[in-house]
Structure formats: structure tokens, C-alpha cells
Amino acid sequence: MTATKGPSRSQRSFGKTGVAGSSAGSSVGASAISLLASLFSGLFPNQAGSSSIVPRSSIAGSALAYLVCIMAFLASLTLGAVSMVSDTAKGWQNDIAQEITIQVPPVEGRDLEVDLETARQIVSAQAGISDVLVIDAAASTALLEPWLGSDMDLSALPVPRLLSVSIDATSPPDFIALKSALAAQVPDASVDNHTLWLDRLSGMADATVLAGLVVFGLMLLATVLTVIFATRGAMAGNSDVIEVLHFVGADRSYIAQQFQKHFLILALKGSAVGAVNALLVFLFAGWWSQAALSDPRSDQMSAFFGSFSVGLSGYIGTVLLVFVIAFLAALTSRLTVMRHVGTLDGSAKR
Amino acid sequence: MIRFENVGMRYGPDREVLRDLTFELEPGSFQFLTGPSGAGKTSLLRLLFLSLRPTRGLIKIFGRDVASLKPDDLPALRRRIGIVFQDFRLLNHLTLYENVALPLRVRGHDEASYRNDVVDLIKWVGLAERVHSLPSVLSGGEQQRAAVARALIDRPELLLADEPTGNLDPNLAHRLLRLFVELNRSGTSVVLATHDVSLMERFPARQLILQDGLLDVVEVAA
Numbered sequence: 373m374t375a376t377k378g379p380s381r382s383q384r385s386f387g388k389t390g391v392a393g394s395s396a397g398s399s400v401g402a403s404a405i406s407l408l409a410s411l412f413s414g415l416f417p418n419q420a421g422s423s424s425i426v427p428r429s430s431i432a433g434s435a436l437a438y439l440v441c442i443m444a445f446l447a448s449l450t451l452g453a454v455s456m457v458s459d460t461a462k463g464w465q466n467d468i469a470q471e472i473t474i475q476v477p478p479v480e481g482r483d484l485e486v487d488l489e490t491a492r493q494i495v496s497a498q499a500g501i502s503d504v505l506v507i508d509a510a511a512s513t514a515l516l517e518p519w520l521g522s523d524m525d526l527s528a529l530p531v532p533r534l535l536s537v538s539i540d541a542t543s544p545p546d547f548i549a550l551k552s553a554l555a556a557q558v559p560d561a562s563v564d565n566h567t568l569w570l571d572r573l574s575g576m577a578d579a580t581v582l583a584g585l586v587v588f589g590l591m592l593l594a595t596v597l598t599v600i601f602a603t604r605g606a607m608a609g610n611s612d613v614i615e616v617l618h619f620v621g622a623d624r625s626y627i628a629q630q631f632q633k634h635f636l637i638l639a640l641k642g643s644a645v646g647a648v649n650a651l652l653v654f655l656f657a658g659w660w661s662q663a664a665l666s667d668p669r670s671d672q673m674s675a676f677f678g679s680f681s682v683g684l685s686g687y688i689g690t691v692l693l694v695f696v697i698a699f700l701a702a703l704t705s706r707l708t709v710m711r712h713v714g715t716l717d718g719s720a721k722r
Numbered sequence: 723m724i725r726f727e728n729v730g731m732r733y734g735p736d737r738e739v740l741r742d743l744t745f746e747l748e749p750g751s752f753q754f755l756t757g758p759s760g761a762g763k764t765s766l767l768r769l770l771f772l773s774l775r776p777t778r779g780l781i782k783i784f785g786r787d788v789a790s791l792k793p794d795d796l797p798a799l800r801r802r803i804g805i806v807f808q809d810f811r812l813l814n815h816l817t818l819y820e821n822v823a824l825p826l827r828v829r830g831h832d833e834a835s836y837r838n839d840v841v842d843l844i845k846w847v848g849l850a851e852r853v854h855s856l857p858s859v860l861s862g863g864e865q866q867r868a869a870v871a872r873a874l875i876d877r878p879e880l881l882l883a884d885e886p887t888g889n890l891d892p893n894l895a896h897r898l899l900r901l902f903v904e905l906n907r908s909g910t911s912v913v914l915a916t917h918d919v920s921l922m923e924r925f926p927a928r929q930l931i932l933q934d935g936l937l938d939v940v941e942v943a944a
Contacts, residue, residue, distance in 0.1 A: 425827075427815040616811050619773065620872070621801035622828035623794065717773060717793055 425617065426610060426634040436602035436635075436701075437642040443595040444646030444697050448690040450591050452654050454584030455686030461577025465570060466541070472565040474535040479560050487558045488533055494553050495537055500545030503538040592696075599701045600708075603635060607708050614709060618716050628709040632702045639701030643694040650690055654682040723749045723880065723911060724770065729779030731765060738777070739765050741935040747880070747913065752906045754922050755915040757932035763915045764808070766932065767882050770913065771805050772796050784879075801829060804878030804910075806886045810869040812857040818844060819853050822871045829876070840875060847871045847901070862889035870898065880911045887918055899925055 476491055478484045488506055496504050507515075512533055539545055547565055554561045607614075610631070617627045724747040732738040739762045747753070747770075755763050768774040769781060772788065781788040783799060791799070804825075812821045820827075822844055826836045844853050847867040849860075857865055866889045873881060883902070887895035899914075899921055906912045913930075916922070922929065929940040 423816050423820055425813075425816075425824075612811070613813055616813055616824070617828055618797075619771070619800065619805060619807075619811070620825040620828055621797050621876075623797040626828055626830075714793060717775075717796060 424634065425630045426613060428634075436599070436606055437638050439598050439602050440595070440639045440642030440697060440701065441646040443591070443598055444643035444693060445650050446646075447588065447591040447595055447697070448647045448650030448693055449653065450584065450588045451689045451693060452650060452682040452686040454581055454588055455689060456682050457577065457584060458581045459683040459685070461574065461581065464573055464577070470539060470541045472537045472539060472547075472563060474537060474554070474561055474563050475532045476535070476558060476561045477532040478530045482560075484533060487561070488535065491535055491554060491558045491561050494557060495535065495550065498545045498550050498553070500540050500543050501537060502540050505536040505538075507534040507536060509533065595697055596700050596704070599639065599697070600704045603701060603704045604708055606635075607631070607705065607712065611712065614712055615716060618713055624710055624713045627713055628706045631709045632706040635705035636698055636702035640694065640698040643697040647690050647694045651687065654686065654690075658682065723747050723784060725780070725782040726769075727780040729769070729776045729781055731769065731774065731776045731778075739935050740769070740776075740932075740937075743779070743937045745930065745937060745939050747911055749879070749911055750906065750909050751928065752903070752912045752925075753914070753928040753930055755913055755930045755932065756917065756922065759917075761932040762935050763932055764884060766930075766937075767805070767884050767913070767915055770880075770882055771803060772799060801825075801876065802879045804873030804876070804881045806866075806869045806873045806881075806883040808884040808888065810857070810865045812865055812868055812872075814857050817854050817856060818849060818860065818868050821857065821868055822875055824872060825876050836875075843871050843875055844868075848897075863891070863894055866890060867898070870901070874905065878910060880913070881905060882913050882915075884915045885917070886914065887916060887921060892920065895921060896924060 474491055474495065476484065476487050479487075492504050492506055495501055509531075512531055516531065547563065551563050554563065614627055614631075617630070618624075726743045726745050729740065729743040730738045731740045743766070755766065757763055765774065769776060770783070772783065772791070775788065784802060786795070786799065813824070816824070819840060823833070823836060823840045826840070827833070841850075841853065844850060847870060849864060849867055849871070852860060852864060852868075857868065860868065866886060870883070870886060873883070881902070886902075887898055890898060895918065902912050902914060903925060914921075926942045928942055931938040931940060
């Protein structure tokens with residue numbers, strides 16, 4: 373409850389009579405007005421609690437929230453997919469870069485097993501080698517089964533034998549020295565450090581990530597355009613509010629701020645719901661891929677997609693996306709209001 | 723305070739709706755703006771309210787040449803002018819109190835500093851019982867008075883009213899006129915656009931008569 377000190381603005385300015393009529397207006401003394409005002413003061417909310425200048429609910433506003441929600445969901449999924457491909461490609465590259473293969477073909481007049489053992493000793497002696505594994509004949513033959521079938525007798529074929537060499541990625545061996553050492557004692561052995569594979573794989577991964585980023589960029593652009601059109605639609609419904617604010621002396625930035633705040637909150641809510649749903653999809657996909665790892669059929673899947681889970685960058689990107697979309701909606705509404713207010717004074721110009 | 727010199731205005735390529743207007747509004751003056759429908763009263767009020775620019779001629783408002791005003795200069799000038807629109811322009815999602823307080827709110831005043839004044843003014847225009855009501859439940863006359871209260875709340879130097887008694891019965895119209903006169907006596911210049919001859923007869927004042935875009939100024943002895 374507040375009490376007025378001295379004459380109020382209306383007492384100073386508007387006289388005593390008023391439209392209520394002389395019988396009512398003139399009989400109301402300062403103390404009664406103060407009492408009335410103090411009664412009302414408890415009923416009125418404070419500045420922060422006053423009704424929003426921009427109407428909170430409108431069909432266009434709800435449509436905008438749903439649109440932002442859907443666009444945020446799709447954009448988050450795209451971002452998550454890009455993050456997953458990028459992380460998986462890096463995993464492939466790391467795995468392959470840590471291994472080389474030495475192929476020793478059967479040559480007439482030479483003992484293949486001796487050549488293999490010689491090659492193993494030469495390679496093991498090199499610096500930067502952490503492990504050398506000789507792939508036995510049965511395993512080498514098994515590698516051909518997918519192409520030649522299991523019924524065929526492969527013992528007659530000159531199937532080369534392989535050495536799988538793990539290298540220390542932090543201090544890799546000198547491949548030129550390794551090749552020349554092998555060439556001196558096992559001249560037919562060939563060293564494959566997967567450079568070709570790596571180049572192709574990283575090219576494919578880069579292309580996939582780039583395509584994903586382009587799709588993500590298009591999603592963002594579509595989101596911005598959607599927000600622009602939906603915001604303009606919502607604005608059209610509020611043009612009377614803008615005009616009244618303008619004509620009672622509000623400056624453009626004040627009006628823009630009111631709408632900007634309104635649309636920022638609206639878009640934050642919409643995009644947060646969309647992003648949370650996308651995060652749930654990521655978590656479910658991660659859980660599903662983990663649960664499916666025990667299934668032998670998932671081996672190929674996991675070989676390609678790792679654990680089929682979105683990395684930290686995907687989660688961080690999704691959270692950031694919420695704010696980016698909300699910022700874009702607020703910015704769009706601000707620019708739209710500024711432009712609209714500008715047109716209110718622009719007609720019938722010289 | 724306000725000076726028009728050979729002002730003309732047209733909408734698009736059409737003929738001028740206002741032609742060769744030359745007049746002055748003195749501080750503390752009271753004038754009726756009258757004329758038949760379509761004579762250009764609302765356009766003249768919009769020129770005075772800076773929501774239109776003239777196609778030719780000179781307009782000086784509070785000493786500023788309108789032609790040299792930048793968009794960001796307009797709000798400060800508009801705050802010195804109160805306007806009552808013919809269609810009220812109340813915001814339907816705000817209560818009567820919030821509508822009347824709107825000019826002070828958008829000008830950044832703290833609510834505690836104006837709450838009592840707004841309530842007093844609402845009472846003064848006879849709407850004390852309606853203070854929490856939304857405009858949609860107010861009658862035309864009540865909305866009219868709410869619009870007047872909103873125009874007056876920040877004590878404008880110039881009050882422009884477009885047919886402010888159009889929705890009121892004669893008794894209430896005369897009371898509202900007394901309100902404008904009282905406001906004028908406290909120093910505010912008033913331009914009251916009206917068709918109501920009885921109002922002009924009841925309160926003899928300067929008349930700006932618009933006819934076919936041309937202005938005739940009739941000085942009336944008080």
C-alpha cells in the first residue's frame with residue numbers, strides 16, 4: 373500500500389471536474405484519491421509483472437513455435453549425422469594408419485615359410501614396429517572365401533601370405549629403409565602401408581562430411597527462411613500493436629526490443645523441444661547400437677559406423693543450434709519490426 | 723508552436739487532398755477542425771502528428787522543419803503530442819489501466835511513479851469501475867474516453883483529437899468537451915476535429931474549416 377505525497381499528476385494537470393461529472397469529480401478530495409490509488413496499487417502488478425506489450429498467444433505464434441521445433445529437430449539430426457560420419461572416418465583413418473601389410477607371394481624355387489620368417493625378422497628389427505603377426509595359410513585362404521566360395525580347393529593356387537604389422541603411430545618406421553631391407557632378402561615381398569586406401573577413404577569421408585555440412589547449411593537456411601516468413605506472418609497479426617506503440621511515442625528500438633524478446637522466447641522454446649527430441653534419438657541410436665553389438669550381423673555395421681553413436685561435438689552442436697535458431701528468430705523479428713516501423717512514416721513523401 | 727506554409731499533400735498520383743494550407747497554432751490555443759467528410763481533416767491531423775509528410779510546402783513543428791527530420795527524431799516530437807484516434811486504437815490484450823499507462827511505460831517510466839496518476843486520470847474520465855476491464859468489454863463511449871485518457875496521461879503540449887465525441891451521447895460529449903477546455907486552460911493546445919455543430923456553438927473557439935482540400939480559418943471571439 374502506498375500513499376501519495378503531495379498533489380498527483382492528475383491533480384496538478386487535469387483539474388477537478390473530469391467526465392465523471394462535477395458531482396463525483398469535485399467531491400473527491402486528495403485523501404480519497406490517495407486512498408483509491410493505494411487500494412489499486414496492491415492490485416496492479418509491477419512493471420516486470422505487467423502484461424506483455426506483445427500478445428503472448430496467437431495462431432501465427434504457435435505455428436512459428438511448431439515450425440521452429442521441427443526445423444531444429446531436422447537440423448539437429450543432420451548435425452548429428454555429420455558429426456557421426458566425421459568421427460567414424462577419423463576412427464577408420466586412425467585404425468588403418470596404425471597398421472601395414474606385407475605380402476609375400478609364393479615364388480618357384482623359394483621356400484615361402486622361410487621367406488615369411490625372414491620377412492618377419494627383418495620387420496621386427498625395424499624401429500617403430502610394435503607387433504608383427506604372420507597370417508597363417510588357413511586364415512589367408514579364408515580371406516578368399518567370400519569371392520571363391522568354401523567348396524573350392526585353394527591349395528593348388530599360388531595364394532600369397534600376409535604379415536600384419538602394427539606400427540607405433542607416434543614414431544612410425546622409416547618405410548623406405550624397411551622396403552630396401554626386405555628387397556635385399558625377400559625380393560618379391562611388397563609393402564602396403566594403405567596410403568592409397570587412406571587417401572580414398574579420407575577423400576570419401578571428407579566428401580561425406582562436406583555433403584552433410586551442405587545439407588546442414590541448407591537446413592539452417594531453410595530454418596532461417598521459415599522463421600522469416602513465420603515471423604512476418606506473426607508480425608502481420610501484430611501490426612496494430614506496432615502502430616499504436618509507434619504513435620504513443622515509442623522509438624523503433626523499443627518496439628523492436630519487445631518483439632525481439634517475444635520471438636526469442638518463442639524460438640528458444642520451439643528449438644529446445646526440437647533439439648531435445650533429436651538428442652533422445654541420438655541416445656536411443658547409441659543404446660541400440662551397443663545392444664546390437666553382440667549380434668554377429670552387426671559386425672559389418674559396426675565396422676563401418678563404429679558404435680553408431682554421436683560424438684560430443686554432435687551434442688554440443690545441437691545445444692548451440694538451439695541458441696543459433698533462437699538468435700536468428702529474434703534478429704528476424706527485430707529487422708522486420710524496424711522495417712515495418714520505417715514504413716509507417718514513409719507514405720506520401722515528397 | 724506549429725506553422726504551415728503553402729502546404730500541399732497528395733496520395734500517390736491523385737490530385738492533392740490538401741492544398742495551399744497556411745496557418746499557425748499558437749501555444750495554449752484551442753481550435754476546432756471541421757468540414758465535410760472527405761475534406762482532408764484526418765490527413766491534416768496526420769500531418770500534424772508527423773505520420774505523413776507533405777508533398778510540398780513548409781511545416782514547422784516545435785520549431786523543427788519537418789522536411790529535415792530523421793526517423794529517429796520523430797518519437798521525441800510525438801511525445802509532446804497526444805492523439806485521440808477516431809477508431810480509438812486501444813490494445814485489446816491490455817487492460818484499461820495498461821492502455822492508459824502505455825505512453826508512460828514505453829517512455830521508460832517506472833510504474834511506481836505513475837500508478838496513482840493513471841488511476842486518478844481513469845477516474846477523472848469516469849471509468850474508475852472499468853480499470854481492470856479489457857477494451858473488448860467497454861462500450862464505444864468508454865473506449866473513446868479511454869483513448870482520451872491515454873492521449874492526456876503524459877500532459878502533451880498539443881492534443882489532437884479526431885472526432886472524439888463521435889461515439890458519445892450529447893451529454894457525455896459536452897462533458898468531454900469541458901475536459902478538453904480544462905486541459906486547454908492548463909496550457910495544452912487543442913485541435914479538435916469534429917462534425918458536431920452543437921459542440922462548436924457551445925464553446926466558441928477558432929475554427930479551421932476544410933473544404934475540398936482548402937483551409938479557411940475563422941477567428942471567433944471568446
